[in-house]
Amino acid sequence: MVFVLKPGRSLEEIDLFVERIESRGFKTFLSIGTEHTVVCLIGNTASIDLDAVVQANDIVQYGKRVTEPYKAVNRTVHPEDTVVNAGSVPVGSGMFQVIAGPCSVESEEQIIEVARSVKASGATLLRGGAFKPRTSPYAFMGMREEGIRLLLMAKRETGLPVVTEVMNQTQLPLFEDIDVIQVGARNMQNFDLLREVGRYNKPVLLKRGLANTLEELLMSAEYIMSEGNSQVILCERGIRTFETSTRNTLDLSAIPLLKQKSHLPVIVDPSHAAGIRALVAPLARAAVAVGADGLMIETHNDPAQALCDGAQSLNLSQFSDLMEDLKRRIAFEGKQIGAV
């Protein structure tokens, strides 16, 4: 249940109303937007007479029952778009960002060359895996601590904010200077990890699980938000279907649906969705057209030699060509790329 408050009310009045509600045994979540302030009640609200609360409290404009199980991420609770500040760049509400870089950090030369090149092409964030979740225990697992160190070196060198994946909560102390913590598809329902990144004051890029519904994705975002971290970016990265000609199937309808249901920004990863280099550009264009707030594109200086996901990685000149094309399309959608 949510109560939308009348505009221009003081913090004291809001606190008083919240106290009154909480004294009835409910937990509340306060959402202060530029236009609306909303008090969301968590718990079984069946016993509450909505009209009676509206009548008894002059501060309340109207009340509404939220039937979905996700509350904090729900657009009903927070009607305005959330903008996530990923280091120096805002994501969402008209600000479109492109995250580029290799699947994994492989060497100083590799990450620095890729970082410089993607920045020159217009990427606004750098990615690079240090801890890699791999299907085979015999595959390259990432450079781990050393990978984080090299990624931070590339950040200092280019000024690009950096995104990298955390696989479990014990690794989090290493992420202090990382700008955006990625929770990968395989960890989307690792609830202890979600709670822990929720207690961390840093943006989280939450990828949709291989076989998870949109409601499950939103409930995972709810885990993070319920711990106090509202800086969550959702990422559609393809789901498992019966189709075997692509690595996954990009669920394009997820983007407008997620944006209707939630106020959180939504980005698309066409690389892991397709698994095929030639499909990355067309799917990236489609993502822009259906309203995504950003893209994550695997880019490598030498894809043929990549230690991970080479077949879906663009080389540096392919990425540069794609960016030229995307810049026009992003502007056509009325969005801006980069800092404000």
Ligand code: PEP
């Ligand atoms: C990645 O971004 O490198 C990755 C492993 O992605 P996902 O979790 O979507 O498979």
Ligand code: MN
């Ligand atoms: Mn990858």
